[in-house]
Amino acid sequence: MxxxxxxxxxxxxxxxxxxxxxxxxxxxxxxxxxxxxxxxxxxxxxxxxxxxxxxxxxxxxxxxxxxxxxxxxxxxxxxxxxxxxxxxxxxxxxxxxxxxxxxxxxxxxxxxxxxxxxxxxxxxxxxxxxxxxxxxxxxxxxxxxxxxxxxxxxxxxxxxxxxxxxxxxxxxxxxxxxxxxxxxxxxxxxxxxxxxxxxxxxxxxxxxxxxxxxxxxxxxGNYASVIEKLRPGAADPGEIVDMEGNVLGTHRGVIHYTIGQRRGLGIGGLEDPLYVVRLDPDARRVIVGPKEALSTRIVPVREINWLGDGAFDARAEWPVSVKVRSTRPPRPAVIRPLSPTTAEVELLDPEEGVSPGQACVFYETGGSRILGGGWIWRGY
Incomplete structure (x- = not known):
């Protein structure tokens, strides 16, 4: 009917x-x-x-x-x-x-x-x-x-x-x-x-x-145990180093650490707190540094899915709001398309703990519309 x-x-x-x-x-x-x-x-x-x-x-x-x-x-x-x-x-x-x-x-x-x-x-x-x-x-x-x-x-x-x-x-x-x-x-x-x-x-x-x-x-929530089962040897130990390469201690596998992590590093006794700022799995190294080293303004994004009006790369840049983590509110940013599926996102206010593998999601400035997003693929 x-x-x-x-x-x-x-x-x-x-x-x-x-x-x-x-x-x-x-x-x-x-x-x-x-x-x-x-x-x-x-x-x-x-x-x-x-x-x-x-x-x-x-x-x-x-x-x-x-x-x-x-x-x-x-x-x-x-x-x-x-x-x-x-x-x-x-x-x-x-x-x-x-x-x-x-x-x-x-x-x-x-x-x-x-x-x-x-x-x-x-x-x-x-x-x-x-x-x-x-x-x-x-x-x-x-x-x-x-x-x-x-x-x-x-x-x-x-x-x-x-x-x-x-x-x-x-x-x-x-x-x-x-x-x-x-x-x-x-x-x-x-x-x-x-x-x-x-x-x-x-x-x-x-x-x-x-x-x-x-x-x-x-x-x-035990990611490491699942990865160890899927990829034997993934928890091989290595060195914890500062940003100049000085060895500060040892770790129990890169998979146990995430960008921005502070607790559980096992390198106490230092005057200022240190955070994980980068992971080097090839060298089995966890690189740590001060909190300000986590601050990121430029975020490279790829595999972009565009839901906005017009072609994504039709303009030199788009003013938007973006989320770089699911738990954070959208922040003002500018997207500069590099191709139909890649872009450089500039955060107007730097964010801490931006990590490769996370999504960067685009929102209409001042509105509720999702304009698309992509994957953060390399940290600066």
Whole structure:
């Protein structure tokens, strides 16, 4: 049954919800469960899909980590309670090749990777989205806290209404083609409290389930132990040196250290505190220096995904706001394109602890629109 001419349903289609098929990516958490239940309640033809991304053995199964065995069970229970089909897809090989291997290699190279971005880019919004199309879905919905708005040139990506839940940093690599197919029904909510209230309204078993905190394949946040298993020998010891190359002590493996780290260096007794300012994995060296040595103004960025209007390199520079870490607010900056996918970003106020492997995400100055972003690939 079609709607009246010009009338759109809540997902933006000119047909009745019952005639609109939506695949919901279900992690087993409260957010995606609420999305599925809400759309089913509105009358949509909902299909739930959960990805099995890694071995759920005792070593990695952890309550609160996305995509563990319990989470698949929770997603299935929600689907059964709400009365829509639910499928579990084995994506372990894809996930290992596209996310875990690069994560390990990046850490070994002295970078600080963000695997959740790669998972969205290479698995959820690529292979899973293709699966949704194969299921004849009109769109795919997720529980991410981000907003999709229609602009003059088409769909735009905007920050979530709740800045404390905003996940735009992790979704900057969403392409315009993917954005046309995706929906984010929770992005407009004012707080997570509203989401849990909706879960209670629909009687979902996950209403009080805690949020996941860790990267799904890193139990207890112990990155080093995972990398040691994936890359034997990765924790070989080496020297801690100052910026002039003077040896100050020894370390237990470069993978145990990150840019900006102060605690746990094992080189006490010095007058002024020292911070990790650079990692040299080839020489197995951790380079330390004063806090001011962490200050960075120029940030080289590559693999840029541009979501703004016009060609990225059509102008000599773009005034924007940028995030160089997920936990920091956007800061004023200027982007100078070097090619369609590379740029130099100048921070108007220097940032500390800018690390290769992190993302640099571009925001409209004074607005909520995400203009894209790229990967920080070399520190100065």
């Amino acid at each position: 079609a709607l009246d001419h010009g009338q759109l349903n809540s997902l933006g289609f000119s047909k009745a919800p019952a005639d609109t098929r939506v695949v919901v990516a279900m992690s087993g958490g409260v957010d995606s469960s609420v999305v599925a239940a809400m759309l089913k309640d509105e009358g949509y033809d909902v299909v739930g899909v959960t990805l099995q991304l890694y071995d759920h053995g005792a070593a990695l199964a952890k309550k609160g980590a996305c995509c563990a065995g319990q989470d698949i069970h929770d997603a299935r229970r929600v689907a059964e309670a709400m009365g829509f089909p639910h499928y579990v897809l084995d994506y372990e090989n894809i996930f290992r090749d596209a996310v875990i291997d690069e994560f390990a290699d990046a850490y070994l190279a002295g970078a600080t990777p963000v695997p959740c971005i790669r998972c969205n880019e290479r698995v959820k919004f690529k292979d899973l989205l293709a699966t949704a199309r194969d299921l004849d879905a009109d769109c795919m919905a997720t529980g991410h806290y981000i907003q999709r708005k229609l602009g003059e040139a088409g769909p735009e990506l905007h920050s979530a209404a709740d800045p404390n839940r905003d996940q735009s940093y992790f979704l900057f690599s969403t392409t315009p083609e993917q954005l046309a197919f995706l929906r984010f029904p929770l992005g407009h909510l004012a707080s997570k409290t509203e989401t849990r209230a909706l879960a209670a309204k629909y009687g979902l078993s996950v209403a009080d389930k805690p949020d996941s905190q860790d990267i799904c394949f890193v139990p207890n």
